[in-house]
Amino acid sequence: MNTVISFFQNGGPFMYPIALVLVVGLGLSIERWVFLTAAKGSNRRTFNRLLPLLQKKDYAAVVDLARQTRAPVGRIVAAGIARMQQTPRRDEIEYAMEEGVMEAVPRLEKRTGYLATLANISTLLGLLGTIMGLIAAFTAVANAEPSEKATLLSQSISVAMNTTAFGLMAAIPLLLFHAMLQTKTTEIVDSLEMAGIKCLNIMSNGNTFQSRTRTGDAVR
Template sequence: MESLLALLAKGGIVIWPILFCSVLGLAIIGERIFYFRKLKQALPDPKEIDQKKLEDLASYEGPVGEMAQEILPVCCGDREFLESIIDHFISGEVNRASRYLSLLSTLASIAPLLGLLGTVLGLIKAFRVVEEVGSQVDASMLAGGIWEAMLTTAVGLSVAIPLIVAHRFLSSWVNRYEESLYQLAIVLLKKAYRGEYA
């Protein structure tokens, strides 16, 4: 652990914001995975809810129960109004499911840019040594700047790549969740149109 910290310290000051991006990104990924696992458990099979009345479904926990509660007061109303209620509800659910994903995407974009900044700073450091010592320069004098340049690039990319993959993966979960909500909503709306509410 100590040798790892000593190695990272050679990356200069830019290495710490990159590591912060990594820690924050991992926290977001963990929180979203936990959230989606809870959502998955709360979504019943459309065939299961097809056998029940709207009034019974209103007592369900999770999005199905909430959708049924939204529909019940206006279940015999205008069809377009019912659909707009469902669209509004699903939009809110998708927004909640997408929470922090834009921040995760930003972290994935920032990490390699910070790595590039570290590379530039490291090269500046190396060329300053060249300027100061002139023709007396040797490899050991340049080593510090080159270390900083290469290390920050490697760490920046090592952080960015997993964050990008995780963002795509979580975004696909949000898309599947939205599709599931619409499938369930279709079943509920059919019940409302047929008057199967009590």
């Protein structure tokens, strides 16, 4: 712990904004992970409730269930049912359901892109802190005794490099979290699309829809 404190104190004033960026990024990562995990579970539970209703052609109950839940899969299926009441064309119904998926994507991707930006900011702050530290070091060396210049310069450079090291230490986990959240978001979007096609195929049984070939599985 003393080593960490000494490392932080020797890095100079730029260590504090880097630490702030790291804290904000970690908080954002946790919030997004919790949200996406809850969204995935909600979609799975809602789909499991929608499936038997669709198989019984109880579309009124499906719409009521979609209104009671915040899961995107409910709104997607409800949009398909609403369009089905207007036109028997399968492709038109599918377009309505795809529109529901597109409406859900922004909420799933919200604020995730900030993590990459925060990682870049952390790296740049570390580099800026190192450059400012080197400028101050060379200025101090210029006014020092000749016998002290080598020692003073090496110590100053070591302190200045702490800022770059801390900037990279903050940027690397933020980039990893960004990649993990993007992967999780993509999985949810793919599951919504597959669930929509599964529901569309069930809805089309017994109806004279014009088909457009696409296949998929239900939400896992």
